[in-house]
Amino acid sequence: MISLAGRDVLHSWGKFVFTGVGLGLLIGVTLTMAGVYRGMVDDAKVLLNNSGADLWVVQKNTLGPYAEASSLYDDLYRSILAMPGVARAANVTYLTMQVRQGNRDVRAMIVGIVPDGPGTPGYLIAGRQITRSHYEAVADVAAGFKLGQVISIRRNEYTVVGLTRRMVSSGGDPMVFIPLRDAQTAQFLKDNDAIINQRNRTTANPALNQPGVLEAVIGSQSSNPYVNAVLVQIKPGHSPEQVAEPIRRWQRMQVYTRAQMEEILVAKLIATSSKQIGMFLVILAIVSAAIVAFIIYTLTMGKIREIAVLKLIGTRNRTIAGMIMQQAVGLGLLGFFVGKISATFWAPLFPKYVLLEPGDAVRGFVAVVIICILASILAIRAALKVDPAEAIGG
Amino acid sequence: MKKLPISSRAITLAVVLIPLLLAFGYVATSSGPLALIPVTVTQVKSQAISPALFGIGIVEARYRYHVGPTMTGQVLRLDSDVGDKVTANQVLGEMDPVDMNSKIASKDAAIKRAKASVLAAQARVNDSVARAHYAKTQSQRYAQLVNVRTVSEDVAEAKHQEFQIAEASLAAARANLNATQEELEMLRADFEGLLQQRSTLRLMAPVDGLVVGRYVEPGSTAMAGQAVLEIIAPDSIWIDTRFDQRQSGGLAIGQHASIVLRSRTGQPLTGKVARIEPLADAVTEEIQAKISFDQRPDALPPLGELAEITVALPELATTVVVPNASIKQFNGETGVWLIESDELRYVPVEIGASDLDGRVQIKRGLKANDRVVVYSKQALTQHSRIKIVERLVDDKQ
Numbered sequence: 001m002i003s004l005a006g007r008d009v010l011h012s013w014g015k016f017v018f019t020g021v022g023l024g025l026l027i028g029v030t031l032t033m034a035g036v037y038r039g040m041v042d043d044a045k046v047l048l049n050n051s052g053a054d055l056w057v058v059q060k061n062t063l064g065p066y067a068e069a070s071s072l073y074d075d076l077y078r079s080i081l082a083m084p085g086v087a088r089a090a091n092v093t094y095l096t097m098q099v100r101q102g103n104r105d106v107r108a109m110i111v112g113i114v115p116d117g118p119g120t121p122g123y124l125i126a127g128r129q130i131t132r133s134h135y136e137a138v139a140d141v142a143a144g145f146k147l148g149q150v151i152s153i154r155r156n157e158y159t160v161v162g163l164t165r166r167m168v169s170s171g172g173d174p175m176v177f178i179p180l181r182d183a184q185t186a187q188f189l190k191d192n193d194a195i196i197n198q199r200n201r202t203t204a205n206p207a208l209n210q211p212g213v214l215e216a217v218i219g220s221q222s223s224n225p226y227v228n229a230v231l232v233q234i235k236p237g238h239s240p241e242q243v244a245e246p247i248r249r250w251q252r253m254q255v256y257t258r259a260q261m262e263e264i265l266v267a268k269l270i271a272t273s274s275k276q277i278g279m280f281l282v283i284l285a286i287v288s289a290a291i292v293a294f295i296i297y298t299l300t301m302g303k304i305r306e307i308a309v310l311k312l313i314g315t316r317n318r319t320i321a322g323m324i325m326q327q328a329v330g331l332g333l334l335g336f337f338v339g340k341i342s343a344t345f346w347a348p349l350f351p352k353y354v355l356l357e358p359g360d361a362v363r364g365f366v367a368v369v370i371i372c373i374l375a376s377i378l379a380i381r382a383a384l385k386v387d388p389a390e391a392i393g394g
Numbered sequence: 395m396k397k398l399p400i401s402s403r404a405i406t407l408a409v410v411l412i413p414l415l416l417a418f419g420y421v422a423t424s425s426g427p428l429a430l431i432p433v434t435v436t437q438v439k440s441q442a443i444s445p446a447l448f449g450i451g452i453v454e455a456r457y458r459y460h461v462g463p464t465m466t467g468q469v470l471r472l473d474s475d476v477g478d479k480v481t482a483n484q485v486l487g488e489m490d491p492v493d494m495n496s497k498i499a500s501k502d503a504a505i506k507r508a509k510a511s512v513l514a515a516q517a518r519v520n521d522s523v524a525r526a527h528y529a530k531t532q533s534q535r536y537a538q539l540v541n542v543r544t545v546s547e548d549v550a551e552a553k554h555q556e557f558q559i560a561e562a563s564l565a566a567a568r569a570n571l572n573a574t575q576e577e578l579e580m581l582r583a584d585f586e587g588l589l590q591q592r593s594t595l596r597l598m599a600p601v602d603g604l605v606v607g608r609y610v611e612p613g614s615t616a617m618a619g620q621a622v623l624e625i626i627a628p629d630s631i632w633i634d635t636r637f638d639q640r641q642s643g644g645l646a647i648g649q650h651a652s653i654v655l656r657s658r659t660g661q662p663l664t665g666k667v668a669r670i671e672p673l674a675d676a677v678t679e680e681i682q683a684k685i686s687f688d689q690r691p692d693a694l695p696p697l698g699e700l701a702e703i704t705v706a707l708p709e710l711a712t713t714v715v716v717p718n719a720s721i722k723q724f725n726g727e728t729g730v731w732l733i734e735s736d737e738l739r740y741v742p743v744e745i746g747a748s749d750l751d752g753r754v755q756i757k758r759g760l761k762a763n764d765r766v767v768v769y770s771k772q773a774l775t776q777h778s779r780i781k782i783v784e785r786l787v788d789d790k791q
Contacts, residue, residue, distance in 0.1 A: 013407045049773075052723060075677070087726060115640070124719040125769045125786040128752030131718065132448035133638040135702070141787060161752075162719065163787055165771060181638070181678075225677070236726055334411075337418045344421040356425065 005326035008303070019299060020331050023292055024338020030281075030288045031343040031364055035354035037277045042355045044170045044265040048258060051092070052118045053231035054240050056256045057247060064254075065094050065228035066170055066261075067269045072253070074184070074227045079251060085243035087235040090117030091227040093183045096169060099143070099176055100152040106143045108176045109169035110153060112183020118231040121177055127162030133179050138162035140174035153178065154186045170269050172352040180227070188224035195222065285367075292335070292368070293375035296328045300379035304386055312388040324383060325376045332372035336365055430781035433770040435733055436720065440762040442712045443749045447645055447705040451635030451685060453655070453695045455628075459600050460621035462610075463489045467595070469612045474623060476608050480599040486623055489595040489616070494588065501585040508578040515571035522564035529553070529560035603627045606697065628694055631687065632668055635703045636680040644707045645670060651685045656700040664688045667705060710747055714760050718752040720768045721745065724775075730760065731767035731774050738767075738780060 009016045047066065056065070057072070057080055064070020072091075080089045093112035098105040113119040115130055121138055127147045130136045137158040139145045145160045152158075158178055167175040178186070190198070199218055203209050208217045232255075234243045240257040247255045256264065266274075300307075310320055340361055347354040422428060463469075472487035474480055536550040607624030610616045633653060637645065647670060653663040668686035675682065685703050695701075720730050721743070729742040746755030760766070767774065769786050 010403045010407060013403055013410075017407070017410050122723060122773050123770050125771060127719070129718045129721075131748065131750045131752050133641055134448065134450050233726065334414070337414055341414070341417045341421050344425055 005323045020334030023335030027339030028342035033281045034360045035356045038355040039353040054234045055232035057230040058254045071226040077230045085238035088233040090114040092119045093228045095187045109173045112180040121164040136161045138177040140167045143174035154189045184224045289371045296375040297379045307383045308390040321380045328372040328376035332368045432783045433767045433780045436768045438764040444709045445707045445747045446750045449635040449637040449703045451633035451701045453699045454634045455626035456630035457627040459625040461623045462621045466618045478605045484599045487597040498588045505581045511574040515574045519567040522567040526560035526564045529557035533557035633685040651705045654702040714756045718754045733765040
């Protein structure tokens with residue numbers, strides 16, 4: 001049996017292919033927008049996965065350390081280690097700042113980690129983990145640093161010894177891991193002018209400027225015994241809430257489990273921006289659907305004379321309807337392929353992570369097919385109403 | 395021939411559609427759940443590693459001398475300034491003596507007067523000796539005369555009494571002489587004391603050294619014990635180094651160290667561990683050790699300069715060694731991903747010492763020539779499908 005649709009496509013293949021590609025690029029944009037949204041949520045989740053923690057101990061009555069500022073004394077982890085069910089606990093600091101490398105600077109989240117403790121990057125793609133207790137860094141590859149390069153954080157210079165991947169803050173900034181002690185200094189260290197200024201102020205205060213007192217005051221002003229959170233890993237056989245409750249009760253600290261932290265990050269921290277993207281995604285999807293429908297409708301309307309001829313020679317309505325629908329679905333498939341391919345190729349070019357989920361692709365595919373069928377039904381109605389006389393009358 | 399136009403169109407369409415389908419196939423398998431995770435693999439080696447410790451230190455002088463007056467007073471002059479090299483016993487400055495010289499002159503005069511008093515007392519003793527001698531002779535003579543009854547007993551007793559009085563006054567004169575002599579001694583001692591005090595007004599260098607601080611200027615008052623000048627012994631500079639307690643195992647006196655001063659990053663110097671402080675810092679969780687230079691740098695580094703210290707520990711016995719990037723945490727255990735006949739298997743391991751280049755000893759769990767995953771593009775699980783590649787990033791410098 002002759003496929004009318006195939007014949008027609010072959011007859012005007014250029015028109016078909018180019019329309020399909022155009023449609024595909026539009027579908028590609030829609031898929032990418034979905035990827036941007038998914039990537040945003042994923043950024044928040046990898047932050048939690050990468051920290052390797054089951055519990056986050058933060059300052060009381062804060063949503064720290066990611067959504068709010070939190071500060072704890074750095075010896076608190078010792079008492080937490082002694083709590084029941086705690087396997088490992090380690091201090092961690094987070095500080096988002098510009099990291100200088102040569103003449104450029106990169107926005108990055110500086111993470112102060114205890115070597116071998118929770119919080120160390122779980123996997124590397126080059127180099128090694130930090131071994132020295134000072135002046136070494138492991139950077140996310142998105143920061144653009146290379147092994148052996150020297151980067152400046154505040155006053156100190158750090159050698160990049162390892163590279164990792166997909167270690168980003170909830171805002172998508174690449175992470176740079178440095179030893180905790182350095183990070184504490186970096187977080188607190190003011191510029192030299194400010195330090196000298198502060199020394200002078202302290203010296204000018206008669207209550208403080210007394211022999212023996214002044215040195216002690218200046219010493220205490222230039223040290224930082226704080227960290228932002230304590231990451232806790234629990235022993236097998238304990239539930240996170242079981243371990244969290246005694247810490248809340250006896251250490252009087254805020255403790256978040258992974259589920260609560262995810263809630264904070266996804267529902268609070270990135271809520272507005274993800275809704276913004278989500279809204280845009282919805283509108284884009286509706287507009288794409290409308291455009292796909294219009295294109296198929298106009299494409300069919302363009303062939304109205306040929307359809308009239310078909311009717312004139314006595315073709316059955318079913319055959320004509322089948323042809324139109326086959327073409328529409330074919331166009332949709334072509335568009336989907338082009339869209340998926342283009343989205344996959346341009347997604348890595350985005351500065352922030354774009355996560356193309358297979359589920360989204362499947363949903364997109366189903367949506368495209370449904371839209372094509374619906375649009376072709378409109379076109380079929382119009383085609384079947386055509387008067388065969390038009391074939392000769394026109 | 396008739397069918398040719400149609401089939402040529404079909405070919406053209408195929409030329410467009412087939413690459414599209416191929417590209418789609420590539421896209422579907424290279425991303426998403428079907429994609430293989432690229433990993434790099436290394437063979438477990440059996441080798442000896444030399445661990446090392448890394449710490450941050452501050453240049454300090456082992457011996458610091460604070461030179462200052464022993465009495466509160468005004469600084470008269472200072473001959474030395476910061477940066478001067480001084481030798482032991484060199485006079486560096488002087489305190490204002492104020493009334494010290496007058497006090498010395500007054501003591502001198504008092505000594506002279508006391509000397510005169512001693513002479514006078516001596517003369518009185520001589521006088522008393524003469525009187526006593528005469529009284530004694532008289533008394534003896536009258537005693538004989540009483541025996542021959544030439545004089546009355548009254549007279550003889552009177553003479554005897556005179557003798558006794560003369561004796562007593564001689565004793566008094568002698569005592570007086572002693573007293574004046576003692577007083578002279580006292581004044582002399584005072585005088586010596588004043589002279590010595592005057593000598594401490596001179597500020598002297600206790601050792602050969604370098605002046606690093608000048609805290610009081612001439613004209614100002616320095617309290618007793620306050621430092622006017624600070625001197626260090628340049629040969630005694632060392633580096634007060636702090637090591638993370640976690641990474642300080644094996645540190646011992648005499649171990650060789652490499653010292654990189656912050657101002658001379660390109661030129662490492664050599665040194666040794668000179669002392670490990672018995673007291674560790676409980677707050678910062680660090681231990682402190684002193685690293686001395688093998689050879690003092692020609693240009694003395696300023697005290698307080700930061701230095702990076704790497705202490706080489708003795709080489710350890712040959713064991714199974716893996717890069718630290720291959721050590722992963724999985725299900726609450728520390729281990730590595732082992733590749734056995736292209737299958738991925740997680741093996742918990744026990745970790746030993748490690749060196750600064752990131753090599754880690756494996757005490758248990760692996761044997762030499764096992765193949766383990768080093769780098770991976772994402773975290774692995776047991777069901778991960780992997781693709782072994784040479785390297786993941788192309789940026790080795």
